Amino acid sequence: MAQTRSDDENKYSKSLYFNYPALDVSLAFPQATPASIFPPCTSDYYQxxxxxxxxxxxxxxxxxxxxxxxxxxxxxxxxxxxxxxxxxxxxxxxxxxxxxxxxxxxxxxxxxxxxxxxxxxxxxxxxxxxxxxxxxxxxxxxxxxxxxxxxxxxxxxxxxKLDTIACMGITEPGYGSDANGLRTTATKVEGGWVLEGQKRWLGNSTFADVLIITAKNKNTSQINCFIIKKNAPGLQATKIENNIGLRMMQNGDVLLQKVFVPDEDRLPGVNSFQDISKVLGLSRVMAAWQPIGITMGVYDMCHRYLKERKQFGAPLAAFQINQQKLVQMLANVQAMFLMGWRLCKLCESGKMTPGQASLGKSWITLRGRETVALGRELLGGNGILSDFLVAKAGLHELVYL
Missing domain, CATH: 1.10.540.10 (Acyl-CoA dehydrogenase/oxidase, N-terminal domain)
Incomplete structure (x- = not known):
């Protein structure tokens, strides 16, 4: 037989659930300053x-x-x-x-x-x-x-001025590093070209005003580049969903179905994949500097966190095992700085080789993943909260494998 609440019980229940003062979570569960208030830069140890x-x-x-x-x-x-x-x-x-x-x-x-x-x-x-x-x-x-x-x-x-946004389209579903094997085609017609094919992982593509698309010239088999404007008939850009890495960065799939491009929108200087390799070489250097920046932020966040967060009556920074990890992170950042700086100087002097760029990016990324992993350990449970940067930064680091 079902029991009914008395008037006193109902009165108490309403008082408990509806009239109890709102709980200030930040006071009830003290943690540390979140990354929304970004920490000062302490990662430039070697000046x-x-x-x-x-x-x-x-x-x-x-x-x-x-x-x-x-x-x-x-x-x-x-x-x-x-x-x-x-x-x-x-x-x-x-x-x-x-x-x-x-x-x-x-x-x-x-x-x-x-x-x-x-x-x-x-x-x-x-x-x-x-x-x-x-x-x-x-x-x-x-x-x-x-x-x-x-x-x-x-x-x-x-x-x-960022009044308009641009997107570069090289990668395809079946061709990433092997960009020279792309399948997107450009067919010459009166007054222009017709492009057909697919591109994938194009950053900014879902909202870009201007897209540069690489395609294989069906007449010459050369690689050409074309400027395509947003909303061109036959152009469709779709966001890649369920991305756990660069979540704010809108990567997209781009479908080109008989997209007409006027003659004046073909880049005259691109006639082979080697022609755009200079852009890719410089981009590789800049991509190496992204892990450098990421690890700077992670170190700065961990450095502040360990001083603020207390356990066993002392700041986490007082424990030697945490100090050892923090020092390893700091050492990594300094070494990454210096290799990245050397790559820049080689590039500025025109002496940088593709091998040097690739080795630098590979090694910097390796040290970056190690540094972010150490930061995740130092933050304990808070290491998986995006509020404290490290988890979010770690997922970004996966992009630079």
């Missing part, structure tokens, strides 16, 4: 800043201030929703960094080292924002190196 010119140092601090102020407070929310933080685009545009090393056309003409520093400072706070700029910048560089003067005048100024 790497001394290797930079005054202009490069000033740019570094300007970018750092911007991303700590405008990106850090919102990155966890957007990461959880797997959405891109469009409100920060004007902030990044105002930094005048999107044009990278390009000179003229409203671009800053940065040194390769300055370009790398920008990449790292963005990645220190959020790798998705760094990747957004990296992909956009690579597309701009392709236009500046291989586009006609008319194309440069038409596209670069707007792209430099």
């Amino acid at each position: 790497f800043a001394n290797l930079l010119t005054p202009e490069e140092q000033a740019l570094r601090l300007k970018v750092r201030e911007c991303v700590e102020r405008d990106v850090a407070p919102i990155m966890t929310k957007y990461w959880e929703k797997a959405e891109f933080p469009f409100p920060v685009v004007p902030k990044l545009g105002a930094l005048n960094i999107a044009g990278g090393t390009i000179k003229g056309y409203g671009c800053p003409g940065l040194s390769i080292t300055a370009n790398a520093i920008v990449t790292a400072e963005l990645a220190r706070v959020d790798a998705s924002c760094s990747s957004f700029i990296l992909f956009h910048r690579s597309t701009m560089l392709t236009i500046s190196l291989y586009g006609s003067e008319v194309q440069k005048q038409k596209y670069l100024s707007s792209l430099a």
Whole structure:
């Protein structure tokens, strides 16, 4: 037989569940300062800043201030929703960094080292924002190196201000590293070209205004590049769902079904895969600086966390096993800095080989994964919360295998 509550029980129940003061979770479960308030930079132990010119140092601090102020407070929310933080685009545009090393056309003409520093400072706070700029910048560089003067005048100024967004399309479902084996085709027709094929893992593709697509010329079997505008008939870009890595970064699948491209939108300087290898070489150096930036942020976060979080009556930083891990992380960051800096100098002098770029990226990434793993250990249970950066950074690191 069912029992009914008395009036007193109902009164007590309502009082308990509806009138009890709201619980302040931050007070009930004290943890440490979250990454939304980004920690000060303590990872430059060997005073790497001394290797930079005054202009490069000033740019570094300007970018750092911007991303700590405008990106850090919102990155966890957007990461959880797997959405891109469009409100920060004007902030990044105002930094005048999107044009990278390009000179003229409203671009800053940065040194390769300055370009790398920008990449790292963005990645220190959020790798998705760094990747957004990296992909956009690579597309701009392709236009500046291989586009006609008319194309440069038409596209670069707007792209430099981030008034329009760009996307580079090389990778295909069946061809990643073997980019020379791509299947997307370009057929010559009156007044232009018809492109058919598929691309995959294209960063920015779901919202890009301009896409640079590589395709095999069916008449010559050469690799050509084409500028395709958003909403072109036959162009379809779809977000790759369930991405646990660069969740804010919108990677997409791009389907090209008889997309017509006018003659004036083919890049005249690209006639083989070797023609775009220069862009890929520089991109590889910049990609090496993303793990450098990521590990800077992870170390900075762990350094602050260990001083704030107490166990057994003392800060976690007081225990030697934690100190040993933190020192290993710091040593890794310093070594990664120096190898990345050397790659920049070789690249600036025109002496960098593809092997040097590949070795640097491979080794830096290896040390980056090790550093983030140590950070995960140091944060214990909080290491899996995106609020404390390390878990999110660790998933970003998986991209750079």
